[in-house]
Structure formats: structure tokens, C-alpha cells
Amino acid sequence: MAFQIESVVENQIAKLTLHGELDSLSARVFQTEIEKIANQSIDSLVLDMENLNFMSSAGLRVLIYSKQKIGPKLSIYIVKPQELIVDTLVKTGLQHSVTIVDQYPV
């Protein structure tokens, strides 16, 4: 399934909804979206991953990039990720850099 992304920024919260498969090609789209957001003042990044079926290492790197680009104070929430994605986050230690939630606001 092709990758799709929608983004909304309100009250210093950026909410991105991701669909499909996030591989190294679609990661560029994701990163471009993050770069747009980074120019605004935000303190929370909410990634709705309920309909994201796959995330490659390139996608994980965009999460790291988000922290680096927007700053360490940025809170990243991952909403309803599928098990495969949670698994990858945990194995690589990235679960410490994000908060996994069932819904947002928590």
C-alpha cells in the first residue's frame, strides 16, 4: 500500500497520521513533513500509526531526526502502533525516546 501522510498543527501540537508502508523512499516524504513542522513552534509530535503496516530503519531514523531537528524537549507520542513496529522500537532502544499510547490526548 502506498504511503500517505496527513499533518495538522494546532496549539503547539503537530499531529501526523501515517498510512501504508514507511520505507526508505517514503521516509523522505515523512522527513519533509517533519522539516516543515520544525519551522513552527511545537512541543509535541503525535504520530498516529494505527494504519501504518511497516516501518523500515529509514522511518526510525526520521524519529531520531525529529528529536534532533526540533530539540530534545520535543515529546513524541506514537499512537496505536502495530506490534511489528513496537517490536522494532523496543529492540533498537528507541522506545525510550518516544511514548507509545493508545490514544491522544492520553
Added chain:
Amino acid sequence: MATDIRIDYYPTHEQQGIKFRRGHVLPFGATMVPNGINFSIYSSEAIDCTLVLFERGEAQPFAEIRFPEEFRTGNVYSMIVFDLDYERLEYGYRMDGPFKPEEGHRFDKSIILSDPYAKAIGGRDSWLATPNWDNIYPYRSRLVFEDFDWETDHPLETPIEDLVIYEMHVRGFTQHPSSKVKNPGTFAAIRSKIAYLKELGINCVELMPIYEFDEWENSKENPVTGGLIVNFWGYSTVNFFSPKAGYAATGKFGMQVDELKTLVKELHKNGIEVMLDVVFNHTAEGDHRGHTISFRGIDNKTYYMLTPEGYYFNFSGTGNTLNCNNPVVRNMVLDCLRYWAADYHIDGFRFDLAAILGRDQNGAPLSNPPLLESLAYDPILAKCKLVAEAWDAGGLYQVGSFPAYGRWAEWNGKYRDSIRKFLKGDEGLIGELAQCIQGWPDLYHYRGPTASINFISCHDGFTLYDLFAYNEKHNEANGENNNDGGNDNHSWNCGVEGETDDAFINQLRHKQIKNALSILMVSQGVPMILSGDEVGVTKSGNNNTYCHDNELNWMDWGLLEKNADIYYFAQRITRFRRAHPVLRSRTHFQHRDYVGSGYPDISFHGTQAWHADFSASSRCLAFMLDGAHAKSGTIEDDSVYVAMNSYWDALYYELPILPNGRSWYLAVNTDMPTGQDIYDIGKEPKLDDQGRFLVGGRATVILIGK
């Protein structure tokens, strides 16, 4: 992904739609630069070099770019290539040059070669996943990213004398179904066992080779068992800078670097250091019949020690020998270790067959080997532990004489053999036993006891359990007619070869394991135990399980229950060592009282106090460490008295009298059943008879004086 092109980073050339320019000669390898990747590779004899670029996993390259002559500086080819998808890029080189084996040259431009400086290798991403044997480029160089968040982590710099090392195989540790972990056999799985490691009281894991290797190397069907023989241990490096993807649950996503770094970070958080078993003595390319993967095709004469006829010297016993004291290779080794220390926060390195690192380019031992000296004085490795396996397959044995420069410690093979022989009941061992428990001052007079890494078992040879269950090796499953593996095991089966229902023999075997652990933990120097010995793992008498991806190498966690007494003992004996600094001296004993306590720092005893029997027929030794002399008299500790008896009958040992109204308390008596064989710190019962103690046959007793 920057969008601006800096003025100093613009393409000057274009070929097949790929834009590039002259690169930076250093660093070697592939390095990300603004808008592109800098490729740099050395070859002293190539006449031409081509960069080969692949999309990840594709059978054919999407581009091959020959380095223009003006891009070569000295013997280094460098180029910056722009607009590559570094996430999906795989790269290699073709090197053109003479194929004249008799002159040491084996160039073959039809082969695509891995970059010796690649930071990740693709092609063996999941353990034992069947490779595509028709792949024109099986071990593919990849880039890695420097975005791992270490937070505040840094190497722990634990004083070496305080370490208890645990030698572990990444896959073998958790692959057995009984481990009940997610992603068994991986770096990630080790993380779920950190609590276990802490509970055991170890504070350093030594990982058997994790550099990228090929488990399929020399794989074949086992004629005896019908199973598959593989390269399980991994002492056959494909690339020195890359962690083994097949050891990572996320290897198939190319995330092995992050997974390993996460493991290191978690271990550090829990006070556990990470040491790597590194193999610089040879590579996976084998001898003249082996595959050309990288070094052979890039600069054979530089990377390998060659005979005058152009064949490979074989001091490693595996086909070739890395030419470590060639300045270029020396720098590669140094670059590699610096990279692991700086980028992976590795705390130390154990060098496989390290005696090879002291040989010159013709194989002769050097009196002042430049590589060993460079490593000893390197500013980046300054706090790393450096441990040598001080021998090689070519017969160079340097235990006690390894060129140490005040920095290197050694796997003390003499300690292993002496303790084994003593426990077996051999005569004439008391002098060596006294050396063992002092950190072998005869060998390490100028280096201190911490030069001695003490071990009784390791990956190579019998497990601790098998040491007391087998007289002979049983290596038939290796498919080499039981000819492989050492024959000098100094083992004793306690009366029956292999498994038995005889309760007395099983009890004796457990007691012998406890004796071994006790002596190891009260010896000056640095103790190392083999993963699984704490629960009595067996390899069914196989002393060379390098090729088995099965129960012979997988730790059986069910033994935690079956051999609960051994595990209970192992946990507490490591705590005992940690609780008593008098057991962890940085300097050798002086055999005199230099703090005015009235007792020497160490004294030897036997069945009579103050009269040790060092005669050839003796099997008894006791020693007392005076607590006032702990850490050269800088710390006050209890006194520790250890009585070792390898005679088959019980003997009374007369106890030295303690000063100032102090008394003897019982910490360990391996002759007693579990629960009474070792006591928790502070709960040791006071002896009723302070004058003598009955030490059982083949038993060890430890008392503390307080």
C-alpha cells in the same frame, strides 16, 4: 538532507547520470559528507580501481564508476559521489592489477570486493537464512548512521581487579527454547537477561566474536549426526568494523548497529562492562583456495603474511595470517579498535591468538612489536582493558612473556591447567597452586596480579561440568573422527564417563565445580567464568564445539532448576569476592607485615598452621590473607583463610590464631550440602572450635576472621 550545495561540495564529473568529484583521502571507508558520500580506499599495488554501487538487495549494480587517475593520491583512491540514497546503498570495489600469486598478487577485477572499512555488511542479515549462492557480491558494504542517542553513557572504567568476567556467545546464550525470551539468539535477547547477569554477580560480559562473519563458511552435512555443521563460534572475520547482522533481531532491517549499541548502553546502566573477543590474526578468506572477499583482492601482499612462494603463512591454523605489523594493517587494526571504543563504548578487548600480533612480516616474533605498543599507548584506548590470548597456532607461547607495555593482561592458560590438575588430585601441584592464588608473581613479577586473567574453563575445551564428567574428549559430532580439539584436558570423570545416575558421583561432580569456583574467586587476578558453568552446562564431552548450532552450544536454562545448588553457590561466591577487597589486590603480596598488624599480608599453611607442605606428594594447601593489608593496607577488611584439599580423605587443618580477640567464621565448605555449603555475607556462623577444622576429601573451606 540538505538542499543547499556548499561551494566546496559540488560535482566536477558525471558518468551514467551519477555526479561525483575528487574525494578526501581520509578517513578510509565511506563517510557521509554534505550532499554525498566520500569513498576512500587504499591499495599499494592496484593499477585501477572502480567503485561499484548497488541498490540494497539488487542482483546487479546500478552504476560502476572508475576512479579517474587524478583522484588517486599516493596509494589511496578517493571520490565523493552525490545524491545517493544512503539508506539503500550497498557498495563495493573492483581492483585491477596483476594476478601473480608467486609474487604475492591476486588481483581479479571480475570480483566485487567489500570495503575493509565498511561499518556494516549486508548479505547475512538473518542467522542461517539460506543465501543466494549465485549472488555476484555476497558480502555487501553498507553505511551506518551516527544518530544513536547514548544519553550520558560512557565506558564504565571499572578497575580491572574488580571485574568478574563472563564469557558469552551471543546466540548460544539465549537460543535454547528454555531461555523463554523474545527474539532468541540476539543482542536484544541478552537485554532481557541482564537481571540474571546482575544476580549472578558478574560485571563484565566478554562477547565471543561479533564482527561480521559467515556462519555458512565451511558448512556441510555432518556425516555422523546428519545435521548441519556451521561456523557457530565466528572466529573468522569477514569485516572488522561491522557487527554481525545475524545476531540482531533487527538485522533484516539493517538496524544491527542500533541494537548492539542499545545492549551496551543497557549493560552499562546495570554496571556491566562489555569486552569484545576480537580476531585480528586471520580473516575468512582462508588460504590460496579460499574465497576472495576483500583483503586478498585489494592488496594481498599488504594484508597477509606470505611465504616466499606467495602462499599464506598459517600461524592461525585457519589458512591465512593477517600481516598485523605492516604499518597499513596496523593502522587498520588501530582504527578499528578506536572505532569500537568510541562509537560503541566498548570497555575492553580480548585478542584471539594474540601472539600473532607480535610477529613480523615473515612470521618471526618481534622483541618490540609496533602494533602491541601502539595499542598499549593509544590515547583513545587508554582506559580500555587489553587482554591477550598469549599464544598462537604456530607454536608461539607467550604466557608470562607477552610484550605487555604495562597495559596488557593475559588469559592465563597455566592457571587453567594447574587448577585442573590440582582438582583432579595430581601430585606435585602445591607450588603452582600457591602461584595461582597469588596472581602468579613468578610470571607477572613486574606487572602485578591483574595481568593474570584466571579461568578454569572457556569456550575452547571442556565446560566446568564436563571437566568432572569426562576423561576423554567426545568430538565425534564434529565429523572429524574425534581428531580435532585438545587432548590435554586434565579432566577427571569422578568414576564414570559421562552421565550417570550414581548419586555419589553426581554429588562429587557438583562439589568439584564448587571447588573450582571457590578457588577461582579467591585467587588474585581477574576471574573469568564461561557462560553456563554457573548452572553446570554440559557439551556431552565435546571440547571443540565451534561448528554446532544446537544444544551443544545453547545454554540450557532448565539447568537453573536441575542444578540449583551450583547456581546458588555461584551467585554467592561472586558476592563473597566482591565483599572482600583483600581478594582483589593491584599489587603482588610482599609476604611480610608492612602495616604493623602482626601478620604478613599472605601466609601459607597446611594441616599444620604456618607449615605449608610443598613436597611432591602433598595435596593440601591453606593460605591466610590478612585483612589489615587489603589493597596494600589502604582498606580494612576481614582476614580470609582458605583451605584446599584435593586428597580423597578428610583432613584436619590447624587454624592460625587471630589477633585482638577476633574469631573464625565459616563462609564456605564445599563438602556440605546446599544451604550449608556457602553462607550469605554477614550470616557466617562462628566456629565452635577455633583451633582446627576438618576439611573433607576433595573439598575447599573458606573462613573469615573478624
